[in-house]
Amino acid sequence: MAARWPPCGPCRPYPDRVLGDIRRRSALTLAVSAVALAAACSSPKPLPPPPPIPVVTTVTPTTLPDYSTVSIAPVAGVTTIPAISLIHGQATLTGTVVDDTGAPVAGATVQLERIVGGAVAEGEVPTSADGSWLAPGVGGGIYRVRAWRAPDLSQTTATVVFVGATATETLTLTVNHFTGVQVQSSVAPSPPILGEPVEIAVEVTGSTVGTDGVVRSQGQGGVQLQLFGEGEWSIDGNATDLTSSSGLAGWEATCDGLGLQALSVLVNTTQAFPLSIPPCIPVPPTTTTSSTSTTVGSRGGPTTTRPRT
Numbered sequence: 001m002a003a004r005w006p007p008c009g010p011c012r013p014y015p016d017r018v019l020g021d022i023r024r025r026s027a028l029t030l031a032v033s034a035v036a037l038a039a040a041c042s043s044p045k046p047l048p049p050p051p052p053i054p055v056v057t058t059v060t061p062t063t064l065p066d067y068s069t070v071s072i073a074p075v076a077g078v079t080t081i082p083a084i085s086l087i088h089g090q091a092t093l094t095g096t097v098v099d100d101t102g103a104p105v106a107g108a109t110v111q112l113e114r115i116v117g118g119a120v121a122e123g124e125v126p127t128s129a130d131g132s133w134l135a136p137g138v139g140g141g142i143y144r145v146r147a148w149r150a151p152d153l154s155q156t157t158a159t160v161v162f163v164g165a166t167a168t169e170t171l172t173l174t175v176n177h178f179t180g181v182q183v184q185s186s187v188a189p190s191p192p193i194l195g196e197p198v199e200i201a202v203e204v205t206g207s208t209v210g211t212d213g214v215v216r217s218q219g220q221g222g223v224q225l226q227l228f229g230e231g232e233w234s235i236d237g238n239a240t241d242l243t244s245s246s247g248l249a250g251w252e253a254t255c256d257g258l259g260l261q262a263l264s265v266l267v268n269t270t271q272a273f274p275l276s277i278p279p280c281i282p283v284p285p286t287t288t289t290s291s292t293s294t295t296v297g298s299r300g301g302p303t304t305t306r307p308r309t
Contacts, residue, residue: 219247
């Protein structure tokens with residue numbers, strides 16, 4: 001008869017109740033082991049940051065200097081002011097440019113300078129064929145206005161005018177001719193002395209007006225000059241001379257009459273210029289002193305005296 005396992009009856013080492021307990025305990029152990037294994041294989045949780053280390057600051061008492069009684073010297077400088085404008089206003093400047101004969105000047109330049117404190121705003125407008133010019137929409141205030149036309153016409157003294165904020169100001173500007181040559185003269189001694197030599201110097205310059213309206217003079221070399229006049233003069237040497245590269249020529253002459261003695265110079269045999277020479281004066285009186293001299297004869301004879309001057 002074959003044997004059975006587990007044996008039945010009294011031959012079984014554990015009763016059924018004990019076997020059930022063993023099975024349940026084994027299942028619990030397996031579950032706990034699985035949980036422990038899963039926990040071991042999972043990512044570790046980050047550790048919390050360490051608490052901050054307290055910083056201990058040591059404050060050292062400091063004595064600050066007292067500047068309340070210190071005097072600071074002023075420093076020279078320039079006051080900055082905002083830039084000014086000529087346009088963007090409601091005033092108008094207009095007028096005409098004429099020359100020294102009264103004729104209108106076309107193609108001239110009119111310069112406008114608006115002055116505010118120490119600042120200046122500038123602008124230029126041209127003249128039309130009839131010499132008229134117009135500057136609308138400018139700001140009010142003090143204006144310095146002048147005109148010129150290179151190379152022959154210029155207004156050397158500007159016109160100053162005040163323009164209201166919404167006013168219209170009409171100006172007539174006169175320009176003078178600066179063409180040809182100019183002659184200046186001087187004498188030494190001055191005034192001339194009757195009967196004594198006098199040095200006469202004549203300078204010939206030519207003027208031109210630049211594009212900036214400035215009149216510039218330059219000596220004219222190689223210009224033929226000839227002295228002549230209605231006055232009483234004696235010329236030493238030739239009355240005709242040529243100017244040097246700087247525009248100078250000179251003569252030596254003698255005044256033969258008292259008072260104003262007219263003398264002129266003829267430039268390139270075409271244009272005469274009177275010279276500015278003061279009136280001739282008489283010879284200044286001289287101061288004389290008298291003394292007595294004594295001469296002794298060679299043989300001891302009588303002496304004679306005569307006055308000395």
